[in-house]
Amino acid sequence: MRSPNFNYGRWLIAALLMLQSVWVYAHPPGLSSLDLVVKPPQIDAKITFALQDIEAFALMDSDLDAEVTDAERDAAKPSIAKLLAEQLRVNIDGQDVLPREPGQVNFDDQNNAHVELHYSDLPKQALLVQSKFLALLPDGHQQYLTVRDANGKALTEKMLDKHDDQISLPIANAAAAESPQAPFAAFGDFFKLGIEHILTGYDHLLFLFALLAVTHSFWPALKIITFFTIAHSITLACAGLNLIELPSSFVEPFIAATIIYVGVENIIRGDHPKGRHWLTFGFGLIHGFGFAGVLQEMDISSGDTGILLPLLSFNLGIETGQIAVAAIVLPLIWWLNKQVETSDKFLRGGSVAVSLMGAFWLVERTMF
Template identity: 70%
Template sequence: MGRLSVGYGRGLLGAVLLLQAAWVWAHAPGLSSLDVAVKPARIDVRMTFALQDIEAFAPMDSDLDAEVSDAEREAAKPDIAKLLAGQLRIAVDGEDVAPTGLGQVGFDAENNAHVEFQYAAVPKRRLLVQSTFLQRLAEGHRQYLTVRDADGKVLAEKMLVKQDDGLSLSFAAAADGEPVASAHSTFNTFRDFFKLGVEHIVTGYDHLLFLLALLVVTHGFWQALKIITFFTLAHSLTLALAGLNIVDLLGSFVEPFIAATIIYVGVENIIRGDHPKGRHWLTFGFGLIHGFGFAGALREMEISSGDTGIFLPLLSFNLGIESGQIAVAIVILPMIWWLNNKADIAEKFLKSCSIAVSLMGTYWLLERTVL
């Protein structure tokens, strides 16, 4: 009995630690975008950040009332433009160049800032783009850089991070005298977003907590496989809908709804107990909403790749998420099955995990709505 209690304690501790990681990383590490267009007479740059990523460096709440009014947002635009202009290095043929005039700042409905700069220079031999602002942001922040020509053709793409925050691009003269860069690598784009998807899951994303709440009632391989399969199918369908621009849901709806799904599954586990009937259909329906959460993060940052637009980043990001989910499931499922097959502790284990899941879901729901 003592050994059994130790095993139960270890299992419960592992579940609690996993849930605690999900609490800390309820949202994925920050993601932003940097688009550079090399035109015949100038370089156009467009940066997109979540406001929460830049507000610490360009405060908007001037009256300190814990709310940012439209007037305060407008008043903050020059500071935001100045901040980002000073944190972006553009070097043309070995010479650093400054933007012509102040940057243009705009906001969207999803609390993102879009900042545009123009540079009166055109590279003939080499272009260097360095986003030093990444040094100020959290360790997990990623910024996707895309360099295009005047016709919108992608010349280079790279996922920038704090340790590697720049891209140097060599040009060669074309027959008409215009600069031409070497072709970009589709594989690198796929790899970057696949890795990003895996990182989002294994660091404890709220979607992972939802999956854990679904799997905690299973006793064996086939029950778990059905749930994981239906979750994967839902994500794939969402990917197709988002990639083809058929359905697009606002993040202000999706994020609270995701929190609500976590609460629902946790409460259902407490009320209905061991492996409720129809759990795979519930997984599929709620999985669709979680998939829109994945797609929304990339859409809001206006991320696209080459001729595939947003489809390749979405596909590789989603595959990374699914791969990460499977890897985590392989690790935690044996523990869940062992505990669920011990009659004297199974019910306590299920209820303890489900209560923790529901409480965390409630916190996220409040955070994404009224807080």
């Protein structure tokens, strides 16, 4: 008869392997931004989407060879501009208005599309904005909407989704009004986004699990979590403030490589590898660039504080989610590590699963 302790180890390893159901995208696109500026004599709108969100609705691979060239992307610009212009509803004083000219589309090196639209009218009583494109996207997609005046002050800010895709701004003069609640609403939105990002950032969670799998008590685990937090907070701030930039084509594969390394180290060195907290700090710096990408790539900022408020609240959300996950997982890890008969099987089996997942992501992010 098998020991019941062994069943717990098998259960945890099986739980790791179940991540295969969501491993294709460790970070789904899932986020876009919509920035409106009420600047006499017009309203300027800028929409930023990941190309993955648009490819299903605007044909880019015209020759169907499974590879989109720069020429094919350029040729798709008119259809992308037309699509987003049709899906963005701007209502001024009860009247829907259209852009005064076709939208301008640009692509960046992070696989995002930026669409600029211009509307000639200005609101005198009310402005309503509806992002109808969200209805076509998965439930989890969120779009951060900001309406500013000519001086850059936030009139209103809101996180939209397919079930709540519009905002109405009743104002006497949109260029002079300002919502005092906007900064507080933005803080809550980005705090929630940070929690969601870490809870769905399976590569970051797997990396953290691999680091903590060798711990047996509170203090070593606290050191690892603290060093990881400090490291990724540093690079999250540096990237968000544009002090340091690393392309996602480097960051994402490197994150996968850190997962493989820690998993293999667990297998080779076993419990209590020396300097684990310093290793955590070094690799945590890279993970911070991954966290920053979700804000940086979408040109997201908030009112007068620019990127600072989103960075702070987003990072606090990440830490909150990280602590919540650790609080649930650590007692189970410590209990399994204290079972003499099964602790070695748990560490090796879990680390093999972690390394395999990291290897898959590395291949997926470098070759596909």
